[in-house]
Amino acid sequence: MQRLPGSGTFSHGVHPDEHKEATEGLPIERMPFVSRFVLPLSQHIGAPCRPVVRPNQRVRRGQLVAEPGGFVSTALHSPVTGRVVGIGPRRHPNGQLVQAIEIEADPLDPQDMPDQSFGDPLTMPVPELIDLVQRGGMVGLGGAAFPSHVKYKLPEGRSARWLVLNGCECEPFLTCDHRVMVEHPDRVLRGIQIVGRLLGVEEAVIGVELNKPDAIEALRHAIEDAGDLVVPTRVQGVKVKYPQGAEKMLIKALFDVEVPAGKLPLDVGMVVNNVGTMAAVADWFDHGRPLVERVITVSGPGVRRPANLLVPIGTPIRAVLEYCDALGPDVQEIVMGGPMMGQPVASLDAPVLKGTSGLLVFTESRDQAMRACIKCGRCLEACAYNLNPSRLGRLARAGRIEEMERYHLMDCMECGACTWACPSRIPLVQLFRSAKGNLRKIKAAAK
Amino acid sequence: MTQRDPRLVLQTSPFLQTGVTTPRIMRDVILAALPTLAAATWNFGVVALLVVGSATAGAVGMEWLTTRKRPDNPLLDGSALLTGLLLGLTLPPGIPLWMAFLGGVVGIGLGKAIWGGLGQNLFNPALIGRAFLQAAFPITLTSWMPNRFHGEQVAGFWRLGEQTLAAPLMRRDVEVVTAATPLGLQKFEGTLTDLGHTVIGTTGGSLGETSAILIVLGGLYLLWRRAFDWRIPAAILGTVVVFVAVLHYGFDASRFPTPWFSLTTGGLLFGTVFMATDPVTSPTSPKGAVIFGVGVGVLVVLIRHFGGLPEGVMYAILLMNTASPLIDRTVQSRVFGRGRKAAS
Numbered sequence: 123m124q125r126l127p128g129s130g131t132f133s134h135g136v137h138p139d140e141h142k143e144a145t146e147g148l149p150i151e152r153m154p155f156v157s158r159f160v161l162p163l164s165q166h167i168g169a170p171c172r173p174v175v176r177p178n179q180r181v182r183r184g185q186l187v188a189e190p191g192g193f194v195s196t197a198l199h200s201p202v203t204g205r206v207v208g209i210g211p212r213r214h215p216n217g218q219l220v221q222a223i224e225i226e227a228d229p230l231d232p233q234d235m236p237d238q239s240f241g242d243p244l245t246m247p248v249p250e251l252i253d254l255v256q257r258g259g260m261v262g263l264g265g266a267a268f269p270s271h272v273k274y275k276l277p278e279g280r281s282a283r284w285l286v287l288n289g290c291e292c293e294p295f296l297t298c299d300h301r302v303m304v305e306h307p308d309r310v311l312r313g314i315q316i317v318g319r320l321l322g323v324e325e326a327v328i329g330v331e332l333n334k335p336d337a338i339e340a341l342r343h344a345i346e347d348a349g350d351l352v353v354p355t356r357v358q359g360v361k362v363k364y365p366q367g368a369e370k371m372l373i374k375a376l377f378d379v380e381v382p383a384g385k386l387p388l389d390v391g392m393v394v395n396n397v398g399t400m401a402a403v404a405d406w407f408d409h410g411r412p413l414v415e416r417v418i419t420v421s422g423p424g425v426r427r428p429a430n431l432l433v434p435i436g437t438p439i440r441a442v443l444e445y446c447d448a449l450g451p452d453v454q455e456i457v458m459g460g461p462m463m464g465q466p467v468a469s470l471d472a473p474v475l476k477g478t479s480g481l482l483v484f485t486e487s488r489d490q491a492m493r494a495c496i497k498c499g500r501c502l503e504a505c506a507y508n509l510n511p512s513r514l515g516r517l518a519r520a521g522r523i524e525e526m527e528r529y530h531l532m533d534c535m536e537c538g539a540c541t542w543a544c545p546s547r548i549p550l551v552q553l554f555r556s557a558k559g560n561l562r563k564i565k566a567a568a569k
Numbered sequence: 570m571t572q573r574d575p576r577l578v579l580q581t582s583p584f585l586q587t588g589v590t591t592p593r594i595m596r597d598v599i600l601a602a603l604p605t606l607a608a609a610t611w612n613f614g615v616v617a618l619l620v621v622g623s624a625t626a627g628a629v630g631m632e633w634l635t636t637r638k639r640p641d642n643p644l645l646d647g648s649a650l651l652t653g654l655l656l657g658l659t660l661p662p663g664i665p666l667w668m669a670f671l672g673g674v675v676g677i678g679l680g681k682a683i684w685g686g687l688g689q690n691l692f693n694p695a696l697i698g699r700a701f702l703q704a705a706f707p708i709t710l711t712s713w714m715p716n717r718f719h720g721e722q723v724a725g726f727w728r729l730g731e732q733t734l735a736a737p738l739m740r741r742d743v744e745v746v747t748a749a750t751p752l753g754l755q756k757f758e759g760t761l762t763d764l765g766h767t768v769i770g771t772t773g774g775s776l777g778e779t780s781a782i783l784i785v786l787g788g789l790y791l792l793w794r795r796a797f798d799w800r801i802p803a804a805i806l807g808t809v810v811v812f813v814a815v816l817h818y819g820f821d822a823s824r825f826p827t828p829w830f831s832l833t834t835g836g837l838l839f840g841t842v843f844m845a846t847d848p849v850t851s852p853t854s855p856k857g858a859v860i861f862g863v864g865v866g867v868l869v870v871l872i873r874h875f876g877g878l879p880e881g882v883m884y885a886i887l888l889m890n891t892a893s894p895l896i897d898r899t900v901q902s903r904v905f906g907r908g909r910k911a912a913s
Contacts, residue, residue: 132905138585217579294585370906383906454578461584468579484584493591493646494688498848499798500589503855507905512853513897530904538583545591546688552581 123356126327128376131361135371136504136539138294138364138462140333144428145297145421150305152432153445155227159201159436160212160473161187162222166267168194173223179206184235184412187223190256196269197259198223201414201434203231215439215458215475217468225436238410243316244352251320258406259413259476264288264299264367264396265459267477270403273393274320283391285323285353286376287314287400289330289337290360290367293460296480298417301430302398303330303337307344311355313400316407318353321393326355328397329372333362364462365537369394371506383533398479413476420446424453424483433474439481440470448483457482462538493546501540501550507533511540511550518553523560531557589795594848595647597796601787602654602843608780612716613662614726616733617776623666624698625653627673635682648687652676655843656695658777659836659883660702663714663730667737668706672698692890693850696883703883713750713773750774752835752879755826764829774835777843781833788842797846800855804862805841805869806832812870825874837869840882850890857896864889 164170171188175181181200188198204227212222227233240246240254255271262268276282287310291299303310310328318326330338341357360366360375370381372394379390387394398417405411414435421428426447433442439456443449449470456467458478467481474481501511509530517526534554541551609617632649636642643649653673660669676698684690703710709732717724750773751762762772772779791797809831816825831837845851845865852861865885872881903909 136587138587374905380906383904385906455580455584456577457582457584459582461582463582464584466577466579466581468577482584487578488580488584488586489590491641493641494643494686496591496594496688496848497851497853498594499853499855499858500587502853502902508902509904510854510902530907533904533906542583542585543587543589545587545589545594547586547590551583555581 123354126358126376128374128378130359130375131363132366132371132374132506134503134506134508135363135365136543137362138542140362141294141421142297142300142333145295145419145430146300146334148297148301148428148430150301150417150430150432153434153437153442155202155233155434156437156441157227157229158207158438159225159227159434160222160438160471161198161201161225161436162212162214162220162473162475163188163198164220165198165435165475165477166196166261166269168192168196168269168272170221171195171198173209175206175209175223177206177208180204181206181225183233184410184414186257187225194269194272196261196271197257197412199259199412199414200225201436202227203233204228213469213472215467215469215472216465235411235414240407240410243407244319248320251316254407255403257412258403260399260403260406261413261476262396263398263402263416263477263479265463265477265479267475270395270399273395274317276321276388280388281391282321282323282388282393283325284377284393285314285318285321285326286369286372286387286392286394287326287328287397288367288369288372288394289328289334289341289397290372291334292331292362292364292367293462293464293479294364295421295482296419296460297421298419298430298479299396299398300334300337302401302417303334304340306401307340308348309401309404310341310397311344311348312404312408313402314355315352316403317395317400318355323353323393326353327376328355328357329360329376330357331362331366332359364539365506365535368506368535368537383530416474416476416478418442418474418478419480420448421480422448422457422482422484424448424450424485426450435476436473438471438473439467442474442481443470443483452485453483454487455484457484462542463536489547492548495546495548498545500543500545504539504543506537506539507535509534511554515548515550515553518557523557524564526557527561531561534558592646594796595651597791597794598843599647599651599654601790601796602651602658602777604783604786605658605777605780605839606654608783609658609662609776612718612779613714613776614717614724614728616662616714616728616730619666619729619733620660620662620664620669620776621654621657623669624657624660624673625650627670628653628656628677628694628698629673631674631677631682635678636686639686643687646687649677652681652694652698656698658839658843659695659699659775661710661713662776663712663732664702664709665732665735667735668702668709672702675701688849690849691894692887693844693847696844696887699883700887716773716779719773750835750879751830752873755830755834756873756879761826761830762834764833775839778836778839781838784838784842788838791842791846798848798851798855798858800858801846801851801862802841804859805845805866808863808866809837809870812867816870816874831870831873835873835880836882840886841865844882845886845889850893852893852896852900854897854900854902856902857893857900860896860900861889861893864892
């Protein structure tokens with residue numbers, strides 16, 4: 123195999139403390155079933171699902187409970203055998219009431235999920251495979267929860283040469299992808315074969331940050347043991363740096379290719395997927411298990427028993443945090459996802475979603491004393507896009523939003539590195555998010 | 570619901586932040602300047618502390634006066650304290666204390682407050698204070714009280730300058746005992762001060778500028794703490810060394826000093842480490858920092874060797890301060906995924 127041209131890193135970025143030591147060595151542990159599960163109909167990017175069950179109806183674990191609401195949408199399955207107790211407004215982690223299916227577990231059921239098969243995914247016609255991916259409820263498990271089959275359906279005339287697997291897990295605290303790679307490298311590799319064959323790529327490369335040598339080792343062993351692969355696969359270590367897991371940064375680190383602004387990886391012949399998603403795809407095609415559970419990391423200073431948990435999707439956050447002894451009186455702030463790009467949790471009654479990679483509990487409030495910008499330039503050296511957050515921040519605070527576009531505001535991926543690095547505690551990325559929203563509105567109004 | 574939810578804080582990401590804060594940066598620079606203050610006290614006696622204290626009192630007092638109604642309490646960020654300290658260290662030891670105080674007031678008042686406070690000013694406030702004093706009291710600002718180790722006998726630690734305690738604006742017309750600075754000696758009399766003295770600091774000059782080795786120590790501390798952009802000092806010193814080396818070795822070794830002499834004398838090191846690296850008044854981008862540093866270095870050499878003054882660090886930095894916004898606007902980095910390098 124030829125060496126990849128990338129240098130293993132990208133320019134700029136930041137080095138927050140990793141905080142992974144609490145969970146990186148802990149094996150994935152199955153969280154027991156609780157009594158009630160909440161399944162919001164919109165856990166993914168795109169149209170919400172349409173329920174296909176009625177209240178009081180009995181459902182099996184893995185049974186379809188809502189079908190895709192369109193092409194950019196995906197299926198939803200019951201995480202538990204039990205009874206539908208209601209379909210209606212329930213709390214989303216962000217505090218909003220959203221349409222959801224609530225299911226009560228049958229306490230006497232053994233919660234088995236029988237194996238089923240759809241035939242060999244390595245010979246199945248591609249359209250059928252894409253349809254099956256959607257029927258399995260597959261979404262990107264890295265956090266964005268973009269329906270996977272949409273990514274796999276290449277537009278007419280386009281092709282992908284490389285399948286890039288994101289095993290960077292550059293967010294501090296999170297170790298769920300790490301544990302999946304260490305404990306289930308064979309499933310990750312199997313998923314790569316299925317998806318790589320589907321896409322017709324020449325090769326697959328798994329990018330893993332070098333702080334996970336055991337994951338790199340495990341994957342390399344799995345590749346060796348597999349022998350002849352339909353899709354040749356390699357593992358490549360990349361530098362430990364945030365945001366290394368941003369797909370364009372990963373492509374730069376591996377291939378020394380810059381995906382042009384406003385374009386997608388596919389425009390340079392690549393498709394990027396999270397490693398956890400590959401394991402989920404393998405489970406679906408080999409055992410007929412749809413996406414009804416996922417691995418999440420429960421960690422942070424407020425968690426007395428940190429863990430990597432295999433959690434049924436729909437499990438209330440309260441149950442997960444109680445299980446990890448994380449609901450002490452000192453709880454300040456709960457974050458869903460990583461600490462750099464995650465979302466604040468407003469309601470403990472809300473469930474773990476398909477895109478939830480972690481639950482972090484913080485007990486101390488941050489330094490909020492915003493001071494004047496001293497133009498130190500730390501934000502410039504943090505920004506992986508080489509933007510000038512200092513100037514953008516000043517323009518935003520002056521309300522000069524349209525001017526911000528000239529400084530490429532819309533290229534900002536909101537990774538938060540500038541805000542992390544700012545010694546004056548200026549909420550830069552928050553200013554940019556709101557400015558981007560306003561800019562979109564201004565443009566929409568102009569049309 | 571069986572349990573009341575804890576009162577959750579709801580803020581948006583990122584939920585982590587660096588430990589480097591603006592007050593910490595200010596504190597680091599203050600710490601880095603302390604050895605220099607100690608050296609000044611050793612070399613010139615207690616007057617050093619009095620002068621620096623007066624300048625600091627003026628600066629902090631003015632900061633308090635101009636920001637006391639602001640809710641964010643900028644006095645606590647330490648920047649005014651730093652301005653006063655740095656201003657004091659650029660003053661001649663024999664300066665009347667009221668002048669040092671006035672310098673601090675003007676530095677913060679005209680150099681910072683009228684611009685809108687920290688982060689808004691175009692010029693380095695400490696240098697504005699000094700430039701004001703130099704313009705208002707040119708003789709005093711170029712009268713150098715001798716180093717304690719200058720004469721046959723070591724002068725007492727507690728000695729004061731003849732004008733130290735002078736009342737404001739009451740100039741006593743007394744001939745003051747002065748000693749020339751190494752740069753003055755070199756420029757006007759053509760004599761070179763021994764390198765050993767300029768490195769250790771047992772020469773005449775402004776309070777903080779004489780001990781090269783302790784300034785470098787402070788600079789290394791700031792480098793280690795990542796409290797400044799290393800490109801600025803690297804560019805300034807590199808430019809001066811190259812420029813002076815060309816003059817000394819290439820043209821006239823008797824008229825132009827060696828690069829080593831240039832580096833260790835006058836306000837070059839002090840200005841480079843503590844003044845030019847002020848983030849507010851230097852360019853923000855890495856490329857801009859290099860341009861800024863080269864500009865300062867070239868101006869220093871031009872003023873020193875082709876201008877009328879023996880020393881030009883202050884004016885060089887102030888001039889490049891004016892150019893900073895322009896440099897920042899002109900030097901735009903290529904955005905990732907745009908321009909020539911982006912794949913098409």
